[in-house]
Amino acid sequence: MSLLTHVLACLFGMGSWVAINGMWVELPLVVTEIPEGWYLPSYLTVLIQMANIGPLFITLMHRFRPGVLDERPVIYCIVGLGIVATFLLAFFWRQTMTIGGSLHSVPLLVLTFLLSVVDCTSSVTFLPFMMRLRPQYLTTYFVGEGLSGLVPALVALTQGVGLVHCQNATLAVVANQTADNATMVGSGELQAIYQPARFSAQVFFVFLSVMMVVSLVAFILLNHHPSVARERKNDLYFSGDLAPGKREQGLSLHAQTPEQKPMISHLESKREAKSSFGKGTYSNLEVVFIFVVLAWVNALTNAILPSVQSYSCLPYGNKAYHLAATMAAVANPVACFIAMFLPIRSLFFMGFLTMFGTGFGAYNMAMAALSPCPLLVHSASGTAVIVLAWILFVLSLSYVKVTIGVILRDEGHSALVWCGAVVQLGSMLGAVSMFPLVSVYGLFRSGDACNTKCPM
Structure with a gap:
């Protein structure tokens, strides 16, 4: 391997997913500057x-x-669009327009939609492109996908996004009996103050x-660098529409890597007819x-649990919030590294690990439901x-995603x-x-980083 x-x-x-992940971690700075x-x-x-219109079109x-449809021209287009959109975002994200008598951040919303199209479409183009390389490189790709969330998070932490300090807040002014004498009365509560970035x-x-830009350069080199070309040429088993004889030859080459036959039940699998998939x-x-x-x-890791992490x-x-967010982002590429050196393709183990991760997700969801007074x-x-x-x-669950x-x-x-x-589905x-539960019905209540008053 190269x-x-x-x-x-x-x-x-x-x-x-670096663009959308970056947008999410930058929210504490962005929301204070826009009308929304x-x-x-x-x-x-x-x-x-x-933005799932992009993956839908590719899939159909x-x-x-x-x-x-060849993925390569599509990838060139969407990555180029991502470069332009993120660059324009740097200069126009504060700009507003009047619509219906109120101000709205139209450039920010339009550019964010374009970035969403880029990132969503990457799910159905980047992975099939990796089909051109040996399977070991797919795991490395998943490491990079995990880093697309970790790197922006680390940069945002360096930037100081979302960091607060607590200070005493004066909450009331109580007038004395005489009109000319007023005394400021402090309640003793603390107020969360966001630190400047x-x-x-x-x-x-x-x-x-x-x-x-770095991702685009890497993609160009994956297509044209001589050492990568040699990797593709030597990979007969994964070269697409091969003749049966060549496919068997490629299979013998692939057999050098020990592989478990994934089964739910070995005996039942023998009796069942194989699918055409x-x-x-x-x-x-x-x-x-x-x-x-x-x-x-993916529903759990990409939507359900992130929506209630805070x-x-x-x-x-x-500190607990930032530590959980950062360490969870680190756990994603770590899972990919584990899958690279310890691949277990048993469907039974996959099901067990899914239930294991879902159990911890259920605990996190329960603590969010109990907010602001969890266990x-x-x-x-x-x-x-x-x-x-x-x-x-x-x-x-990241290990499960890589294995699948x-x-x-x-x-x-x-x-x-x-x-x-x-x-994407x-x-x-x-x-x-989760959108109606969190944003419409307000079933979750926020905890105060400085004033969490709960019974002991």
Whole structure:
């Protein structure tokens, strides 16, 4: 394997979701400068779901016109669009327009929609492109995809986004009996004051544009660098429409890597007829199981739990919230590294790990529902448990996502297209289900980073 190809695959993967992830972590700075305020996250959720028109078009093209659409020109277009949109965002995100008698951040919303189209479409184009390389590089790509969330988060932490300090607040003025004498009375409560950022949102958006440029350069080198070309030429098993004899030859080359046969039940699998999906490795029941797990895991990790992370963590304090968010972002690429060196493709183990991660997700959701007074809110153990729960939740389900991606990669090009489509479908269903609960009905209550008053 080529180290250069691994690095390029990682840098290419970083461009998949870096724009939208960067927008989310920059929200505390952005919302104070625009008329939408903290309604912006709700608008972002809607815009991201509208952007699924891109993956829908790509998926339908592969379904009804197989072989007509080449991912490479599409990737050049969407990554180029991402570069331009993030660069323009740096200079126009504060601009407003009057619509219906009120001010709205039209340039910000339009550019965010374009970035959502870029990132959503990457799910159904980047993965199928990785089909051209050996399966080991797909895991490296997932590492880069994880870094697309981690790197902006670390830069935002360096920037000082969302960091607060608590100070005494004077809440009332009580007049004495005489009109000419007034005394300021402090309640003893603390007020959360956001610290000024070390550099502006404009610099941050330019940084995102540079990351998109790096991803584009990596993609160009993956297509044209001689060492990468040799990697593609030597990979017979994954070269698309091969003759049966050559495919068997490629299979013998691929057999050098030990691989477990993923089964729900070994005996039942023997009796069941194999499906027509991919290369026919799995039964219909196994294919359904894989895609249901994929949709469920992405719904949890991309939409359902992120929408309530602040509710579950902020009652324990601002440090707990930032530690949980940062360590959860670190857990994603760590899971990819584990999958690279310890691949376990058993569907039974995949189901177990999904239930394991879902259990920690249920705990996080329960703490969000109990906000602002979750369990152990006044103790250091409560803080440790909530941070650990977020780490294990992301770590286990990220491993499941990588495993499914590698399994479907072995099933061929169309399988990876459907993989990306199901990822977007699961994320969309999760966002649609949580949006009314969080933004419309207000079922979750925020905890105050400085004043959490709960019974002991």
